[in-house]
Amino acid sequence: MILVYTHKITPRIRYIFKHILTRTLLIPVSFSSKIEDFVAHNGPKLSYTKTPLGNEFFIKSNDLLFEQGVNDLEISMQKWDEIPCFFTTNKKSNIPFDIFAASFYLISRYEEYLPHVKDLHGRFTAEQSVAYKHQFLEKPIVDIWAYKFLDILKERFPEYEYDKRSYNYISTIDIDNAFAYKHKSLIRSVGGFFNDLFKFKLIEVWNRFTVVWNLKKDPFDTFDKILRLKKEYKVKTIFFFLIGDYSTFDTNVSASKTKYKLLIKEMVDYARVGLHPSYFTMQNAPLLKKEKERLEDITNMPVKRSRQHYLRFSLPETYQNLIDLEVEEDYSMGYASNVGFRAGTCTPFYFYDLDFEIQTPLKIFPFALMDTTLNDYMRLTPKQSLGRIRDLKNEVKAVDGTFITLFHNENLSDYLRWKGWKRLYESMLKIATS
Known part of the structure; x- marks a missing residue:
């Protein structure tokens, strides 16, 4: 001491x-x-x-x-x-x-x-x-x-015995769109079909048709592969499910769909599951509460971890709302536009509320990088992305910290904007666990 x-x-x-x-x-x-x-x-x-x-x-x-x-x-x-x-x-x-x-x-x-x-x-x-x-x-x-x-x-103080912590890795997966075409409402499916047709997206028209008629697997349904890699590389994996009502920014399958509920229940059996509060929950406590209860009804267990959709949070209000709902862990601490360490650390820490000058029970798990940051914001190729991932992992390993990454199930689809990115997730796991 x-x-x-x-x-x-x-x-x-x-x-x-x-x-x-x-x-x-x-x-x-x-x-x-x-x-x-x-x-x-x-x-x-x-x-x-x-x-x-x-x-x-x-x-x-x-x-x-x-x-x-x-x-x-x-x-x-x-x-x-x-x-x-x-x-x-x-x-x-x-x-x-x-x-x-x-x-x-x-x-x-x-x-x-x-x-x-x-x-x-x-x-x-x-x-x-x-x-x-x-x-x-x-x-x-x-x-x-x-x-x-x-x-x-x-x-x-050379005579004091110092303990040494060990490096660890957590893979987190956000489920913004569990399926590209399957299990959408009739209005959304028909609307999407004609929208693609109008824009001459003929490959998407064909893919939508073959998926809806069960001739082909939905491209975003990559869950089996994620679970296989989790087991192969012995990786702690957390899935964050978006179950908010449909909006411009929340386009997932409806949480009332039986197939979607079954998917969430299945993931609970193999990995940890958390809430992905929808776009408008940032300062809307009743909406956050509604979505938390919705996920709890599906999983039959309390929601203890969360990550805001679009990484939208406002300090201290969003975190105060999570604390009021007895959420214990938040994984939103990072930037959408840049990789790196938003809070300057790769060590999970408790949120300190500057309004009330107290340490709260909410533990913050800062992530180092997100797949959409690499692709959409930084415009890197998969090969360039792997280089940045390796650099960030080495920074964390040097201080025996916790390396946390944020990927989406869509990333492994090799479809649309993720064409060519299919192997990146597994390559990253190799780097992160080596």
Whole structure:
């Protein structure tokens, strides 16, 4: 255990020290604001305050962890051995930057509470983030800082036995469209047929006809293959099912369709299943509740994990709504337009609510990349995508973190915009599990 002395123990200090020391570096931590307790402690200890008490391990504190609410902070980026960092300390401090305040700024998504311009879908954009502006979005910077800090701790307290965490991988699959043509309503099927015909999409007209008349398997029905690869590579896999009512942005099969219900029930037998709340649930708590109950009725089990459709979430409202519904895990933390680490970390963390200044029970699992980001936004080829996937995986592996990817069942179809992408998912699994 390591003892931390600080002149004032705030919820922010408890939160971020536990994240860095306990969840990332596996070092138990306790806190004291009494100098005599600190002096009497025999094990590893450090002070986090304005001036050192003596010649102890000292980190000069930034004001951020002692404040409440949100202020417009000036972020001055510098380098710590070639690694970008901010919130400089002074010469008396054993580390040149207050990585605890800097980590809190990134993990709490402090910048997303500040005034910003939202994109077409009402989302905070990567381009406005400090990570994008200073070119460290594709590095789990908080974990890198933590490991640099660990090296210095080991020098100062070599007799302490340090545990080492292990790298792990989670494959997540969003089911926006379980089927391309099957099990759609008559109106949608006929409308789609004439729409394709009008636009001279003759291959799609033929495919729709052959699938609807059971002459061919639906191209988006790739679930057997995903489950086979899950078993072959021993991969933890989570399916997020969209079961909202039909809208411009929610075009999945109706949740009232027996075949769709059976598919969800089947996936529950082989993998973990979560809710994919529909487009308009971002700030609509009653709609979110309705969809959660709908999935629970199908699976006969409580919904514990979730990922927002279109990655549409607004802080803190969306997360507060999930907490009210007793959802325990959220997997929405990432950007649609860019790969990388939106919260600066590849370690799951608890959502800190800056409105109420508390650590909540909602655990956030940040993902590193999404297939539609690679294809639609970044316009990469499957081969180029594999290179980016390998780079991101190596970044996570270097800090023994959790590598999370987001793919869709459509990606494995080799159909329409996913032509040529069929093998990417398996190639990624090979990289991720090697």
